[in-house]
Amino acid sequence: MSITTGDFRAKITASTLLDKKQKHELITCLTAYDYASARLVDEAGIDIVLVGDSLGMVMLGYENTLPVTMQEMLHHTRAVRRGVKRGFLVADMPFATYHVSQRESVRNASRFIKDGGAEAVKIEGGEKRARLVERLVDAEIPVVGHIGLTPQSVHAMGGYKVQGKTLKAVEQLMQDALALERSGACCIVLEGIPREVAAMITHELEIPTIGIGAGPDCDGQVLVFHDLLGLTFAPPAKFVRRYADVGAVIGNALQAFKDDVKSGGYPSDGESYHLPKETLSALHAIAERKRAVTL
DSSP states (O other): OOOOTTSTTSOOOHHHHHHHHHTTOOEEEEEOOSHHHHHHHHHTTOSEEEEOTTHHHHTTOOSSSTTOOHHHHHHHHHHHHHHOSSSEEEEEOOTTSSSSOHHHHHHHHHHHHHTTOOSEEEOOBSGGGHHHHHHHHHTTOOEEEEEESOGGGHHHHTSSOOOOOSHHHHHHHHHHHHHHHHHTOSEEEEESOOHHHHHHHHHHOSSOEEEESSOTTSSEEEEOHHHHTTOOSSOOOTTOOOOOOHHHHHHHHHHHHHHHHHHTOSSOGGGSOOOOHHHHHHHHHHHHHHHHHHO
């Protein structure tokens, strides 16, 4: 029996995402960085599972995404791959892995597909990435674009600032989006841009847009797993909605564990393993004989 794209169990592909846009079905996307988070995200029915280079900050403690390496991204992508069955698995290409030459970029992207198990790669940048997107698509590698606030350009942008505030900037964003679509990108992440601009781009494009800090008019939305659950240590961005304070729950559990250990309340007898009765009786008998000899 065939499974339709609307079925919760159906495998999500690039074609599925395009169908969702055409049917006006909103797309969900979350990051995941390890097997456990991937299982949770995938089993919740999230459409796109993104192994974001944001792992540099939330998992590895870097100041920004720039230090993240290919090896680190591949390591986490493999772990996530083991936990994802349904979602469309996308991996971020880290800074400097697609900036030097197209040949090297295609080789690096191929590793995410062949070695990491990703089903698409995500690269930042608009018009200037168009030829690279074409090369990747020619190599049978699906590509997710990313324009607006591009975190790998933090130094060039002078910080994490909302993009697309002037008419010239709006025009450039539209050109970037159209260039990526023409080059074969399967969808585009719009980050940190005004709602009105994101709505214009979404209306103009045939491929889906996934917003993060871009308002509700995109074809889908993405958040960082740790932001959504309150597992980050910095104040959240304006667009982050915290659906749970898991950090506080974990903190309370750790404190309770420490208190129980220090008070002798953990582990209890019921949480301990015990010898079989025969072995225990034999040990008691040996102990009795030793005491008898010493008397």
